[in-house]
Every structure is written in structure tokens, then in C-alpha cells.
Amino acid sequence: MRTHPHSALFVALFAAVTLPALALPAAGTGQFKDLLDKAKQATHMTNASTAAANLPTSDIAAGLKEALAKSTTSAINSLGRDGGFWNNSKVRIPLPGKLEEAGKLARKLGQGAKVDAFELSMNRAAEKAVPQVAQIFGDAIRKMTLSDARGILSGGDHAATDYFRRVAGPALTARIEPIVAKATDSVGVTQKYKAFTSGSGGGALGGALGSLGSLGGHHAESNGSPLNLDDYVTRKTLDGLFTTIGDQEKSIRTNPAARTTDLLKKVFGG
Numbered sequence: 223m224r225t226h227p228h229s230a231l232f233v234a235l236f237a238a239v240t241l242p243a244l245a246l247p248a249a250g251t252g253q254f255k256d257l258l259d260k261a262k263q264a265t266h267m268t269n270a271s272t273a274a275a276n277l278p279t280s281d282i283a284a285g286l287k288e289a290l291a292k293s294t295t296s297a298i299n300s301l302g303r304d305g306g307f308w309n310n311s312k313v314r315i316p317l318p319g320k321l322e323e324a325g326k327l328a329r330k331l332g333q334g335a336k337v338d339a340f341e342l343s344m345n346r347a348a349e350k351a352v353p354q355v356a357q358i359f360g361d362a363i364r365k366m367t368l369s370d371a372r373g374i375l376s377g378g379d380h381a382a383t384d385y386f387r388r389v390a391g392p393a394l395t396a397r398i399e400p401i402v403a404k405a406t407d408s409v410g411v412t413q414k415y416k417a418f419t420s421g422s423g424g425g426a427l428g429g430a431l432g433s434l435g436s437l438g439g440h441h442a443e444s445n446g447s448p449l450n451l452d453d454y455v456t457r458k459t460l461d462g463l464f465t466t467i468g469d470q471e472k473s474i475r476t477n478p479a480a481r482t483t484d485l486l487k488k489v490f491g492g
Contacts, residue, residue, distance in 0.1 A: 274375055274489050283371040285489025286382045287363055292486070293383070293470030294359050297463055302352035308345040313462030315344045318454050321419075328418070340414040344406070344451075348459040351398070351405040355463075358397050362390040375489070379475055380468035387464050395456060402459055403452040411451055 274282055300306055307313055317325045317337070325337045366389060368374060374381045406412065473480040478492035486492075 279371050283368040285485050288485050289474050290363050293467045296470045297466035298356050306349045315458040318449050336418045340418040343409050343411040343414045344455050346409045347405040347455050351402045354401050355398050379472035383468040383471050399456045402456040
């Protein structure tokens with residue numbers, strides 16, 4: 223009797239979904255849905271692996287780069303506008319390090335407006351800088367050499383994004399920081415930082431800020447390093463970009479509708 227090439231996969235998925243469900247009470251239907259979603263995702267990943275099995279490595283690499291380019295464009299469009307960072311709790315830039323403690327105290331002392339103004343200014347700087355880095359990201363993607371394209375394709379939901387960040391991250395940081403520095407200056411981040419840390423609002427806030435351990439005239443981050451606002455906003459801007467790029471990559475891998483070009487369909491299936 224001939225066995226269908228995908229029968230083992232079908233049996234495994236069927237068992238993973240149905241057998242636990244038989245033991246679940248009605249209240250456990252949420253768990254069943256999670257299992258079903260995981261099974262669907264596994265099926266999509268298997269389809270992608272099957273689709274790419276006979277493709278040359280050059281096609282796989284091109285498909286991964288196209289996925290990154292599409293994901294980057296979507297991330298820049300999403301984050302590079304008013305509210306792109308500020309209204310997105312997943313990427314919003316918080317107060318740096320130990321200043322979070324001072325921020326809580328400032329709010330209790332009626333200085334919440336200054337805290338909000340400083341925090342908002344950092345997010346506005348990121349939103350303003352993001353559209354200007356599109357060309358830099360595009361160049362980095364085009365020049366990137368994928369040393370293990372097949373391994374990246376069969377990796378996790380964010381495998382290509384993680385690889386991109388690992389190989390291009392330091393160079394991107396160096397090229398993007400001057401852009402972020404101009405953005406922080408244009409939206410007045412430093413002025414709002416000084417207004418927040420001036421100690422106004424009572425000796426309690428001033429004392430708290432002083433007790434946080436300032437180094438070289440700058441309040442320390444949580445790791446004890448002096449606070450450099452441009453560096454901090456740059457790092458958080460890149461964190462937000464790569465987080466959003468990774469989310470878009472996951473969508474391409476798991477949702478056939480997100481594969482909007484022939485090459486993406488060829489490499490990821492669909």
C-alpha cells in the first residue's frame with residue numbers, strides 16, 4: 223500500500239489538535255483554538271519548505287531579501303508618522319533607565335506634564351527620523367550576503383530579521399545616529415529633558431534625581447552608563463523598526479495573503 227508523502231504530517235497534526243481537545247472541558251476551547259492556530263502555522267511553514275525544496279539557493283536568497291524589503295517598507299510607513307511610536311505600546315520609547323523612578327515621583331508631585339513632554343519628544347524624534355532611514359535600510363538589504371539562505375528560510379518566524387540585525391545592525395546604528403541626532407534637536411528633546419530634570423516641583427524631585435547616580439553630569443541609565451540621549455533614542459528607534467520588521471516577516475511566513483509578489487509565493491508557497 224502506497225503512503226501519501228504528507229500522511230505522517232497529517233497524522234501528527236491531527237493528533238496534536240484532536241486528542242488534547244477530547245480531554246478539554248468546554249472552558250478549554252481557548253486552548254483548542256491555540257492548538258489549531260499552531261497547527262495551521264506549522265502547515266504554512268511546511269508548505270513553504272516544500273515550495274522551496276527544489277529552488278536554487280539564489281532564488282531563496284532573493285525571496286528572503288524581498289520579504290525583508292517588503293517588511294521594512296511596511297515598518298517605515300507604520301512608524302514614520304505622528305503616533306507611529308507614541309501610539310504603539312509595543313515600540314513606544316519609555317523614559318531612560320533609572321529616570322523611570324524619577325518620572326513616577328514627578329507625577330506624584332504634579333509634574334506629570336513635564337514627564338509626558340520629555341517622553342513624547344523622544345518618540346516624535348523617532349517618528350521623524352524613520353522615513354529618512356529608508357534608503358539606508360534598502361542599501362543594507364541589497365548588499366547583504368545570506369550565508370545560509372535555506373537555514374534562514376526554515377528558521378523561526380523572525381529568522382531573516384534576526385539575521386539582518388545581526389549582520390547589519392552595527393553599521394546601521396552608525397549611519398542612523400546622525401539622522402536621529404538632528405531629529406532630537408529639531409523636536410527639542412534636550413530642552414524637555416532639562417526641564418524634566420531641573421528639580422522644579424520641590425526638593426523631593428531634585429533630591430531623587432540626584433540620588434539616581436549621575437555620571438559626568440548625565441543621569442545614569444539602568445546599566446550605570448552615562449545617559450546619551452541621541453544614542454538612547456537611536457537604539458530605541460532601531461529596536462522599534464526591527465520589532466515591526468519581524469512582525470511583518472512573520473505575517474509573510476504564516477499568512478499566504480501577505481505574499482503579494484510572484485517571488486514571495488514561489489519561495490514561501492501560496
